[in-house]
Amino acid sequence: MEPFRFVKAQDxxxxxxxxxxxxxxxxxxxxNMLDLMKLNIETPKQVVDINKLSLYKIEELQNGGIRIGALVKNSDLSYNPYIIKNFPVLSEALLSGASPQLRNMATTGGNLMQRTRCPYFYNTDFACNKRVPGSGCAAITGYNRMNAILGTSDKCIATHPSDMCVAMAALGAIIHVQGPKGSRAIPFADFHLLPGQTPHIEHNLKQDELITHVEIPALPFAVKSYYxxxxxxxxxxxxxxxxxxALDIQNGTINGARVALGGVGTKPWRSLEAERALIGAPANAQTYRTAANAALAEAKPHKDNAFKIELAKRTLVRALTTVEGMS
Structure with a gap:
């Protein structure tokens, strides 16, 4: 670990x-940060402790949405009664990640900033364009079973690791940040960036901007959602x-749908293609399979992860079938 200056921020x-x-x-x-610092992947000159900031609240909004402070622990968010009742997909996603000990420490803002777990990113003996821009991507020709099949480029096929972010992508969350020039709101779909030719630029956040909270807009049919x-x-x-x-099913017809995929994309992957295939269609197995095919139509597998295409399709079909059973 490289030497650094440690600062405790009061506000x-x-x-x-x-x-x-x-x-x-x-x-x-x-x-995540400490692991990366120990491996000299992250080498900050100054580390700013933000634990004293007043960003721990979970607040219900009058319109039915919810506001989640950036320092809310994953465990507190997953067990929040309002989240469990109105956005169960988010609670389930959080509880499926890591371990109870890690969820007791990990924060909402930190989860948004979580970096890939690609083994070539973590092993500094191998080339990685995320770690060293222009060095190459060892995963493309290496063992890539866990890597992405959606949103990849010839510079990077690293998978985004977060479970929480997949649920937030489906819910259309909005990320609020504060910087020296004021505050701004970033739609979730615009926060994480595709690798393209610059895989080391992973998010739409400036150096001196702080995530303050995440807003999840009201989505009445999210009460019937699943991860x-x-x-x-x-x-x-x-x-x-x-x-x-999440599905809104009325009289056997799908009137509203939200779909996001994880484990297969270079960013949390909301599938508008799958949603379009679902909305207006009958709620049945054929519709779900059509939506799954649409979601994976642009998949680009590599030698060890082609199985993910069919696996992701079956995962999506099963999730949709489960939500139908809640109706």
Whole structure:
């Protein structure tokens, strides 16, 4: 680990000012950042502790949505009664990730900033364009069973690891940030960036901007939502494929749908193609399979992960079938 200066911020503005120096990083739970620092993948010159900031509230909004502070712990969010009742897909996604010990430390804002778990990113003996821009992508020609099949480029096929973010993508969350020039709101779909030719640029956040809270807009049919995660073992494992879905079914017809996939994309993958295939169609197995085919139509597999196409389709069909059974 490289030497660094440690600063404890007392309020938002102090944190933003401290982050303005080159190579400064915020730290809260540290469940990802500390690992990266120990491996010299992240080498900040200044680490800004934001745990004293007043960003711990979960607030119900009058319109039926909810506001989640950036420092809310994953465990607190997953067991929040309002979330369980109105946005069960989010609670289920959180509880499927990591372990109870990590969920007790990990924060909402930290989860949004979580970096890939691609083994070539973590092993500094291998080329990785995320870690060292222009060095190459060892995963493309290496063992890539866990890597992405959607949103990839010739520079990067790393999978986004978060479960929480898949549910938030499906729910159309809005990320609120504060910087020296004021505050702004970023639609969830615009926050994480595709790798393209610059895989080291992973999000739409400036160096000195602080995530303050996440807003989940009202979505009445989200009470009938579900998160399904398929993985190699039952706990403490990243997804091979996952699906976050919500359906509004009236008289056997799908009037509204939200679909997002995890474990297969370079970012949390909301599938508008699947949603279009679902809306207006009958709620049945054929419709679900059509939607799954639409969701994976642009998939680009590599030598070890072609199985993910069919796995993701089956995962999505099963998740949709489960939500239909809630009606």
């Amino acid at each position: 938002n503005l102090a944190a933003i000012r401290a982050a303005g120096i080159n190579q400064a990083k915020f730290i809260a739970g540290g469940t 399904l995660k398929v993985r190699d073992r039952a706990s403490y494992e990243f997804a091979l494929a996952s699906a976050a879905v």
